[in-house]
Amino acid sequence: MSDVHASLRSPLVTGDKTISDVTRDICAPMDRKPTALWWSAFGLSLTALIVGVAAVWYQIATGIGTWGLNKTVGWAFDITNFVFWVGIGHAGTLISAVLFLFRQKWRTAVNRSAEAMTLFAVMCAGIFPLIHMGRPWLAFWMMPYPNTRGPLWVNFKSPLLWDVFAISTYLAISAVFWYVGLLPDLATIRDRSEPGWRKRITSILCLGWNGSARTWLRYETVYLLLAGLATPLVFSVHTIVSMDFATAVIPGWHTTIFPPYFVAGAIFSGLAMVLTLMIIARKVMQLEDYITMTHIDRMCKLMMSMGCIVGLAYGTEFFMAFYSGNGYEQFVFKNRALGPFAWAYWTMVSCNVLIPQLLWSRKLRSTLPVVFVIVILVNVGMWFERFVIIVTSLHRDFLPSSWASYAPTSIEIATFVGSFGLFFTCFLIFCRIAPVIAIAEIKGAAHLKKRPPAESITEEKAA
Amino acid sequence: MSTEDSLTNPQRSFEAANVTRRNSVLRRLAVAGAVVLACGIAFSAERVWSNLLVGTFYLLTIALGGALFVALTYVSGGGWHVAFRRIPEAMAAVLPVAGVAMLVVLGVRMSRYGWHHDWHGDVGTFWFKELWLTPSFWAVRAVAYVSLWSLLAGWLVARSRKQDRTGDASITGGNVRISALFLAVYAVTFSLASADWMMALEPMWFSTMWGVYNFAGMIQAALAVVIVLGLILRSNGGPLQGVFNDEHLHDLGKLLLGFSCFWMYIWFSQYMLIWYSNIPEETSYFITRTHGPWGPIVVGCIVLNWVIPFFVLLPKPAKRSSGIMMKVAIVVLIGRWVDLYVMVFPSTLGENPVFGIWEAASISCLIGTAGLLLFRSFANAGSVPRHDPFLPESLHYHTC
Numbered sequence: 014m015s016d017v018h019a020s021l022r023s024p025l026v027t028g029d030k031t032i033s034d035v036t037r038d039i040c041a042p043m044d045r046k047p048t049a050l051w052w053s054a055f056g057l058s059l060t061a062l063i064v065g066v067a068a069v070w071y072q073i074a075t076g077i078g079t080w081g082l083n084k085t086v087g088w089a090f091d092i093t094n095f096v097f098w099v100g101i102g103h104a105g106t107l108i109s110a111v112l113f114l115f116r117q118k119w120r121t122a123v124n125r126s127a128e129a130m131t132l133f134a135v136m137c138a139g140i141f142p143l144i145h146m147g148r149p150w151l152a153f154w155m156m157p158y159p160n161t162r163g164p165l166w167v168n169f170k171s172p173l174l175w176d177v178f179a180i181s182t183y184l185a186i187s188a189v190f191w192y193v194g195l196l197p198d199l200a201t202i203r204d205r206s207e208p209g210w211r212k213r214i215t216s217i218l219c220l221g222w223n224g225s226a227r228t229w230l231r232y233e234t235v236y237l238l239l240a241g242l243a244t245p246l247v248f249s250v251h252t253i254v255s256m257d258f259a260t261a262v263i264p265g266w267h268t269t270i271f272p273p274y275f276v277a278g279a280i281f282s283g284l285a286m287v288l289t290l291m292i293i294a295r296k297v298m299q300l301e302d303y304i305t306m307t308h309i310d311r312m313c314k315l316m317m318s319m320g321c322i323v324g325l326a327y328g329t330e331f332f333m334a335f336y337s338g339n340g341y342e343q344f345v346f347k348n349r350a351l352g353p354f355a356w357a358y359w360t361m362v363s364c365n366v367l368i369p370q371l372l373w374s375r376k377l378r379s380t381l382p383v384v385f386v387i388v389i390l391v392n393v394g395m396w397f398e399r400f401v402i403i404v405t406s407l408h409r410d411f412l413p414s415s416w417a418s419y420a421p422t423s424i425e426i427a428t429f430v431g432s433f434g435l436f437f438t439c440f441l442i443f444c445r446i447a448p449v450i451a452i453a454e455i456k457g458a459a460h461l462k463k464r465p466p467a468e469s470i471t472e473e474k475a476a
Numbered sequence: 477m478s479t480e481d482s483l484t485n486p487q488r489s490f491e492a493a494n495v496t497r498r499n500s501v502l503r504r505l506a507v508a509g510a511v512v513l514a515c516g517i518a519f520s521a522e523r524v525w526s527n528l529l530v531g532t533f534y535l536l537t538i539a540l541g542g543a544l545f546v547a548l549t550y551v552s553g554g555g556w557h558v559a560f561r562r563i564p565e566a567m568a569a570v571l572p573v574a575g576v577a578m579l580v581v582l583g584v585r586m587s588r589y590g591w592h593h594d595w596h597g598d599v600g601t602f603w604f605k606e607l608w609l610t611p612s613f614w615a616v617r618a619v620a621y622v623s624l625w626s627l628l629a630g631w632l633v634a635r636s637r638k639q640d641r642t643g644d645a646s647i648t649g650g651n652v653r654i655s656a657l658f659l660a661v662y663a664v665t666f667s668l669a670s671a672d673w674m675m676a677l678e679p680m681w682f683s684t685m686w687g688v689y690n691f692a693g694m695i696q697a698a699l700a701v702v703i704v705l706g707l708i709l710r711s712n713g714g715p716l717q718g719v720f721n722d723e724h725l726h727d728l729g730k731l732l733l734g735f736s737c738f739w740m741y742i743w744f745s746q747y748m749l750i751w752y753s754n755i756p757e758e759t760s761y762f763i764t765r766t767h768g769p770w771g772p773i774v775v776g777c778i779v780l781n782w783v784i785p786f787f788v789l790l791p792k793p794a795k796r797s798s799g800i801m802m803k804v805a806i807v808v809l810i811g812r813w814v815d816l817y818v819m820v821f822p823s824t825l826g827e828n829p830v831f832g833i834w835e836a837a838s839i840s841c842l843i844g845t846a847g848l849l850l851f852r853s854f855a856n857a858g859s860v861p862r863h864d865p866f867l868p869e870s871l872h873y874h875t876c
Binding site: 021022114115116245248252256259260261262267268269270271272273318321322325326328329330333335336337338339340343373 | 551552553556600601602604605608645648656660663664667671680682683684685686687688730737741742745746748749750752753755757865866
């Protein structure tokens, strides 16, 4: 790591903190009783979750006919939500693994919560294909193992099966990475806790962390290795998700740029979600000295560059549809921009490509309300991107007599609301039980004061 | 004369002798290659032109890759690379020359592009292709791409060199903005340029991944050139001795490893999606290249561009070893030539791969010309951006 720092670099932690201040500030929300604000957010999320559970219960009991699908549009809301949620998770892996390898130290302020988001988002994503199977209690049939079901065997040629492997690997590695990263902080909580249940649980969870040089050495090695392993996952997961569409011969779905374009889109949407949550969290949890405006600024830049890549991909697709001379391809793209779903298409283009261009201005990047509005719009835009790709490519197929439209039913909307409920319920619980910022990592990355000034020690002693 | 001068002087003269020897070898390679190619025009104009297309595109993308490296590191706030930034800057400074060469090569044989023949009758759904590939429009675009790149990259490099004289730290901030502009312009224009110059060799074929694929090959080869030049310039008392250190080499090795994987990822994604969907208008490109005699060459291309760099560079000590890094970088540079060869030759010369005196001459000319241009360009400025505010970081960091 760098020993010399250029004076142009902004500090990672502001407010003249000492090492013990860092521990105290970050653990503070866990030491306090939940605030009224937390309870109301939790109540709202839990309600949404309950609505979702009820909807899922109903549709499993009744059947997939409760969805608005038809013969022409056989895939719509569920797969849109699936891709949306998988994408949200990507920023976590990017921040924790790729930015770690690139020595971007500012990541230490947001990696913990971004990784937690990854886990919750992948859980939310998993719900949709699981329900779509119709008989989710037979989900284990997706696993290829010798069985007594005769020739019933998974189809290795199907990208949907690759999805099963890609996403379960992703979930497993992300969970391990997150947990390993938590170890030193769990030990910190153990050491700070009074004897009681919290101390007992964290003692077990921190795997006997003793803070010795040897422990640290091994920890750092494992962390680096996991970062190396997680990096290909940033690409593989959304690449394979994109192949769910791109391996088909449907105009609008089959295009070779899909893998990197989906990856960029996923990181784009994930960063928007990280920013959404972090802008709220830093305020509510008083973490402004740790998640500074510099952090927001950098994430905005990263998000905007991803948005530009996504914009280039939209342009490339459109260009190539016309360049190819393929009439069907041309029709699909004309239909996207001018057909019955044009409103969805232009929502997508405005939210993902046009509005993020505002972030070229440093002034706007440092105006929190503006940033907040933009990231919310990006979240919306990225949901619409998947909706546009999926529904507009299907609803007017090769045979005009089978043209149809699609609108989600209340059950589908309730399920989607429920997935947000699950996501935020999990996130709010996470904020209460684990440090939202990696304490150990931020201490290593930021240049903190070596020891508190003498008077504060005397004050502490006096207290 | 200070003590330091008298100590370094013998080394300097040794270095000067080295440079003279190196330049004379490069000049011979360039001249010999050029003479043979010039004779080749009489015997096999088509092959010579194909070779020139590969060679100039190779040189141009190296130069553009250098500019891209500089711009990316400015925008991402990098500090680690500053000590050797004059290498990618030297590459970027070659852009105008490489660009003009590219334009000349494209200009002399525009007829080589299949679409150049007049389309008769109703163009139907091909109206856009007809419009887009109109020769005059196509030529104007080519000039526009090259001018934009040369202008922006030249501006970036000139300002960085100016910082040496003025020591003005605000130049760095300004360069970050120019870099952002360059990247935005580059992303659009290079996608289009690679489609215009390479994809349009087979005018009926198309792939949305094409621009990304060309970007991947470009950045990979540019990194390899940075490594090769860095190692040469730090050896035998060269100007970067003691400046370009093992930490820089290690990080460049990581990047080369990463971008080799990225190239493979993009290559595979493009191939797999076309293979899987099996739509005749798309498979044509790969059928020529994977069936018959081109097959083993495509496999060779993958071995050179991904298998070797991946497995050799995986262990940490390999990335810090000058010998191994030099060899891998050269393998990647050979791989880049093969990649372009596979892109161009099946389209221009048909199903049977050819390799003979004209190819050897063009490679010799490419090595000679590129070497001379790059070393001269490097010598045009101070070898270290000594007033860059991030220089101390670059000289004192440790990779993990």
